[in-house]
Amino acid sequence: MTYTDIQYEVRDSAVRVTINRPEVYNAFRPETVEELLHAFERANDESSVNALVLAGAGEKAFCTGGDQKAHHRDDGKYSSRGLTGMRMEELQTALRDLRKVSIARVQGFAIGGGHVLASMCDLTIASDKGVFGQVGPRVGSVDPGWGTAYLARHIGEKRAREMWFLCRRYSAAQAYEMGLVNKVVPSDQLDAEIDQWCLEIDAMSPTALLMAKRSFNADTENIRSINLLGTLSLKQYFQSEEAKEGVHAFNEKRKPDFKKYVT
């Protein structure tokens, strides 16, 4: 596969996968998701390294989730692919099941589905310019499963509900305090810090790492089914006028009006 939306390289003790759409703050569209799926599968077969670093190109963002400019079809889908028009459920499963230790490199915004990807990585290292948050209820979306229930495992129910219900932004320091991030460093030290973590991981037994990862995962496996059921509901929700209002409002740079949908 020739990549247009991502970059892939193996160097310095890790596979490096970078979402390369800085013009939309590294938001993903259906093509991006297909390329990431391919890259994660390819990374599993890289026998020379133990780690994968997931990053976003440029200074502004790690990833801001689904590309809202690509999400304006009349049927509420992104494209004809997958349940919602984007094979997100498959992508999250592939990241979850990755045979490498995954590290999110967060510089700038990790927002919406981008925040979910960061929180699903085994480790997160952020620059002091990292900004974290969920935006779904403001833009007509939700990530029901890994984005909610698994997030609560990291930061607790109260904090997770706060993130989703208020859609506020949190600094890297706040994210560290909440348990979303393993380490925060000045942005000019971010790559050196991540390289050091990759070097240390590279010296470990790959089989022990994989067994540790799988056993950590075992405790939250029930969320996999919640995520699938949630994605089926999300497909229906995306087709509603309520969800479309969120997408239109973002693209028209105005506040959404959800008032008439209160039940």
Ligand SMILES: CC(C)(COP(=O)(O)OP(=O)(O)OC[C@H]1O[C@@H](n2cnc3c(N)ncnc32)[C@H](O)[C@@H]1OP(=O)(O)O)[C@@H](O)C(=O)NCCC(=O)NCCSC(=O)CCC(=O)c1ccccc1C(=O)O
């Ligand atoms: C990231 C922001 C908080 C930054 O705000 P600000 O600093 O004020 O800058 P802006 O002027 O808003 O943005 C700059 C520039 O970038 C464009 N942009 C930013 N984010 C996106 C995006 N996600 N899509 C498209 N474009 C984006 C923005 O339009 C500006 O460009 P201009 O050319 O100047 O207009 C803020 O931008 C923000 O809140 N962004 C919105 C983030 C958002 O809505 N994300 C989507 C959330 S929903 C989601 O991720 C889907 C979940 C999902 O995919 C999923 C999950 C589970 C199962 C299935 C699915 C599924 O299939 O959908």
